[in-house]
Amino acid sequence: xxxxxxxxxxxxxxxxxxxxxxxxxxPPTGIAGTPVRLLALGELxxxxxxxxxxxxxxxxxxxxxxxxxxxxxxxxxxxxxxxxVAAATDVLPLRLPGIYRDDAELQGLLGGQExxxxxxxQFVAGHDEWGVHVHLVEDTAEEAPEATSGRDYLxxxxxxxxxxxxxxxxxxxxxxxxxxGLAQVSTDSVLNRPxxxxxxxxxxxxxxxxxxxxxxxxxxxxxxxxxxxxxxLLEPAGMVMEISGPWPPYNFAAPAADGNGAAxxxxxxxxx
Amino acid sequence: xxxxxxxxxxxxxxPVFVGNRTPRPESLADVLERVLxxxxxxxxxxxxRLLDIELLTIKLRLMIAxxxxxREMGINWWEGDPFVTNLEEGDDSGASDRELELQQxxxxxxxxxxxxxxxxQLEGQPERQREGEETRRG
Numbered sequence: 267x268x269x270x271x272x273x274x275x276x277x278x279x280x281x282x283x284x285x286x287x288x289x290x291x292x293p294p295t296g297i298a299g300t301p302v303r304l305l306a307l308g309e310l311x312x313x314x315x316x317x318x319x320x321x322x323x324x325x326x327x328x329x330x331x332x333x334x335x336x337x338x339x340x341x342x343x344x345x346x347x348x349x350x351v352a353a354a355t356d357v358l359p360l361r362l363p364g365i366y367r368d369d370a371e372l373q374g375l376l377g378g379q380e381x382x383x384x385x386x387x388q389f390v391a392g393h394d395e396w397g398v399h400v401h402l403v404e405d406t407a408e409e410a411p412e413a414t415s416g417r418d419y420l421x422x423x424x425x426x427x428x429x430x431x432x433x434x435x436x437x438x439x440x441x442x443x444x445x446x447g448l449a450q451v452s453t454d455s456v457l458n459r460p461x462x463x464x465x466x467x468x469x470x471x472x473x474x475x476x477x478x479x480x481x482x483x484x485x486x487x488x489x490x491x492x493x494x495x496x497x498x499l500l501e502p503a504g505m506v507m508e509i510s511g512p513w514p515p516y517n518f519a520a521p522a523a524d525g526n527g528a529a530x531x532x533x534x535x536x537x538x
Numbered sequence: 539x540x541x542x543x544x545x546x547x548x549x550x551x552x553p554v555f556v557g558n559r560t561p562r563p564e565s566l567a568d569v570l571e572r573v574l575x576x577x578x579x580x581x582x583x584x585x586x587r588l589l590d591i592e593l594l595t596i597k598l599r600l601m602i603a604x605x606x607x608x609r610e611m612g613i614n615w616w617e618g619d620p621f622v623t624n625l626e627e628g629d630d631s632g633a634s635d636r637e638l639e640l641q642q643x644x645x646x647x648x649x650x651x652x653x654x655x656x657x658x659q660l661e662g663q664p665e666r667q668r669e670g671e672e673t674r675r676g
Contacts, residue, residue: 338566341573345564362573397568458571465567508554510564516572 272323273372275364276302276313276347277357277514278383283311293350297322297343305369308380310387312372313351317365327363345514352514356391358383359514386519393453393479394512396488399461400441400474404504405433433503440503441474444495451491452478456517473505477517 274297283291288304296302296315305312320326322340330336344362351357366372376383413419449455460472480488489509496507 337570341566341569344573345569359572461567461571467565467567506554510568513564513572 270319271316272319273305273366273368274300274315274317274322274344275360275366275372275376276315276344277351277359278307278376278387279304279311279313279351279355279357280387281306281309281311283355291351291354293347296347297340302347305372307373307376309384310380312376313347313357314369314372315347322365324365327365331363348514352394352512356387357514358387358390358519359516360519361516389453390479390515390518392483393481393515393518394485395515395517396478396480396509396511397513398448398474398476398478398492399466399472399508399510400444400500400505401468401470401508402437402473402504403470403506437473437503437505440499440505444499444507445474445476447491447495447499448476448478448488451484451487452480453484454479454518458517470506477513479515479518 276296279291284304284306292302292304292313294302297317298321300315300317302313302315305314317323326336341362348357348359366375413422445455445457455476455478458475458477460475463469463471466472478488492507492509500507
């Protein structure tokens with residue numbers, strides 16, 4: 267590693283990848299066109315890159331972390347390397363910022379985690395992550411006819427409000443059922459907070475944002491189930507499902523704090 | 539807005555695939571959400587529009603912190619703030635009620651902001667006071 271550089275950790279892979287030519291596992295360049303390489307860590311291999319300290323070191327993170335123009339290429343560069351590695355081997359993605367002073371510091375810090383990392387890597391081995399978003403595209407609550415008197419108007423308003431509440435409860439039930447259906451064919455599932463409009467860039471509100479760890483051999487089953495719940499449950503109620511992936515298993519890289527998987531998920535919630 | 543390579547979203551096509559199965563790159567929101575560890579959310583100046591009426595322009599800071607870390611820092615506005623929650627709720631019918639409600643909230647916020655400013659000046663500790671306020675407001 268060169269002077270004036272920091273080590274950026276992308277992810278963790280099994281040590282067997284050290285026995286094959288490096289270019290078959292890692293892409294030639296990563297964040298900002300910098301080189302990517304493998305670093306041995308006991309039974310594991312860490313995918314690392316050498317980044318100029320000026321521009322990507324701790325000071326740079328402090329200065330620019332809130333600047334989307336700086337952050338976007340870093341995040342995308344990190345992700346693209348992990349996508350490439352995930353196509354070649356099992357990988358446990360590490361999250362940003364992951365800057366170390368040098369190889370020795372990284373080995374010292376991650377070395378203490380070798381056992382949980384190895385276990386987690388085995389857990390995600392042979393799996394992909396798939397992202398699921400459900401958007402509400404059409405409110406199915408009925409429009410009231412024009413009121414002819416004040417009394418009519420008030421009655422209609424009351425009915426409308428009741429109708430909206432009922433529609434929301436019904437969507438809630440459908441989303442819970444849809445999520446449970448997907449979780450059934452997944453090894454593990456997590457619910458994330460739906461992205462707000464500012465983040466998703468969409469007018470249609472997001473009602474469900476989940477990630478699913480799916481075994482490669484269960485992929486068709488997962489898609490079939492997605493199709494089933496989408497057509498059978500969501501679309502009739504004006505909701506559209508979008509699937510993204512395959513992702514490296516970002517949402518499943520860290521062991522759950524309480525050791526529980528999807529079983530204890532309370533289910534999705536719309537609003538309060 | 540939502541396009542799949544097979545064409546626009548149709549109500550009878552089942553789920554829409556985005557991401558690697560299409561030429562469309564992953565959305566930045568999806569990448570950040572994954573890469574930044576429950577990374578919060580937000581992005582520059584955001585114009586909130588409702589029924590084409592610009593009601594508010596709020597400035598939200600891009601924050602990089604895990605949710606837990608953010609809670610430690612006293613930042614949890616997205617949980618309790620009825621405005622944020624309403625945005626996520628995604629029920630745009632009854633917008634005139636919402637509009638009125640929002641206007642009332644804007645007024646309340648403006649009042650609150652105004653009175654904070656006075657307090658700060660009176661107490662002569664603007665920085666500390668402001669930090670405390672933000673945390674409590676959080």
